[in-house]
Amino acid sequence: MSFTTNKTIAMFGGKLLKLTHTAKSTSCDMNVNLYLPPQASSKKVPVLFWLSGLTCTPDNCTEKGFLQHAAAKKGIAIVYPDTSPRGLNIPGEDDAYDFGSAAGFFIDATQEPWNKGYNMYTYVTKELPEALWSSFKELDSSKVSLTGFSMGGHGALTLFLRNPTAYVSCSAFAPISNPSACQWGQKAFSGYFGEANKSKWAEHDATELVKKHRGPLELLIDVGTGDGFYKEGQLLPENFLAAAKESGNDKGVQLRFQPEYGHDHFFVASFADEHVEWHAKRLGVYDNADKQKL
Ligand SMILES: N[C@@H](CCC(=O)N[C@@H](CS)C(=O)NCC(=O)O)C(=O)O
Numbered sequence: 001m002s003f004t005t006n007k008t009i010a011m012f013g014g015k016l017l018k019l020t021h022t023a024k025s026t027s028c029d030m031n032v033n034l035y036l037p038p039q040a041s042s043k044k045v046p047v048l049f050w051l052s053g054l055t056c057t058p059d060n061c062t063e064k065g066f067l068q069h070a071a072a073k074k075g076i077a078i079v080y081p082d083t084s085p086r087g088l089n090i091p092g093e094d095d096a097y098d099f100g101s102a103a104g105f106f107i108d109a110t111q112e113p114w115n116k117g118y119n120m121y122t123y124v125t126k127e128l129p130e131a132l133w134s135s136f137k138e139l140d141s142s143k144v145s146l147t148g149f150s151m152g153g154h155g156a157l158t159l160f161l162r163n164p165t166a167y168v169s170c171s172a173f174a175p176i177s178n179p180s181a182c183q184w185g186q187k188a189f190s191g192y193f194g195e196a197n198k199s200k201w202a203e204h205d206a207t208e209l210v211k212k213h214r215g216p217l218e219l220l221i222d223v224g225t226g227d228g229f230y231k232e233g234q235l236l237p238e239n240f241l242a243a244a245k246e247s248g249n250d251k252g253v254q255l256r257f258q259p260e261y262g263h264d265h266f267f268v269a270s271f272a273d274e275h276v277e278w279h280a281k282r283l284g285v286y287d288n289a290d291k292q293k294l
Pocket residue numbers: 052053054055056060064097149150151263264265
């Protein structure tokens with residue numbers, strides 16, 4: 001299904017497109033933002049998917065995350081999908097900030113009534129990329145990377161660990177790293193998969209997935225020490241690192257604690273350049289100066 005372009009905004013020599021398309025997997029129209037760097041006018045460019053957190057639309061990080069500046073320099077496109085289906089008329093879908101609308105958790109729900117369209121896993125891994133590749137020939141579908149914030153950090157880690165050959169690299173900001181062991185994740189997984197369906201929970205829990213990972217693993221993860229949700233035990237990055245260590249998968253995992261940063265886009269913006277550069281190097285678009293720095 002092709003996209004409707006609602007707005008085209010000139011930015012850093014490239015353009016930001018605000019798009020809408022009809023998605024089968026989520027049973028509704030979906031908004032998505034696409035940043036095309038200046039290099040996209042003359043060649044195919046690699047693609048970085050940004051997965052957002054609870055309460056977000058595609059606009060939050062597009063407007064506050066400051067990723068486009070580095071992406072324009074490196075020649076990387078950025079895709080900002082939405083965080084859930086919208087307007088499915090499921091009772092209760094808009095009642096809480098951490099479940100239903102804007103809280104799709106990048107899973108395919110198995111429980112009624114959420115299985116009607118809460119299929120953000122299929123949407124982000126299959127339907128959206130396929131639609132983008134067929135509409136935007138300037139995107140290089142063989143060079144795709146993932147990053148995200150909070151619930152979107154959980155999305156980035158789990159999509160990457162579940163599909164190790166589909167993505168070139170993965171990083172995360174303040175990811176929900178062990179959803180089965182925190183309140184946000186337990187609420188979401190109980191609702192979308194059912195309380196008893198623990199094997200399904202494990203299939204979408206980065207801490208469980210990293211234990212089973214085989215082969216090299218590189219990840220860049222930043223967490224702010226002033227992050228209230230980290231302090232509350234919603235993120236649990238230490239559980240992820242411990243599981244990676246136990247399974248011998250920690251060597252390439254960089255978990256960095258950034259002093260005083262909070263759970264917000266000020267934090268994301270502060271490390272956006274470093275994450276984009278880290279992906280650029282792995283996507284093969286670094287220049288010699290960066291090669292020495294990273
Ligand atoms: N609204 C929630 C907080 C949710 C929240 O912090 N969401 C983060 C991602 S998990 C976010 O990006 N919020 C929107 C923004 O900062 O623009 C609350 O009141 O506790």
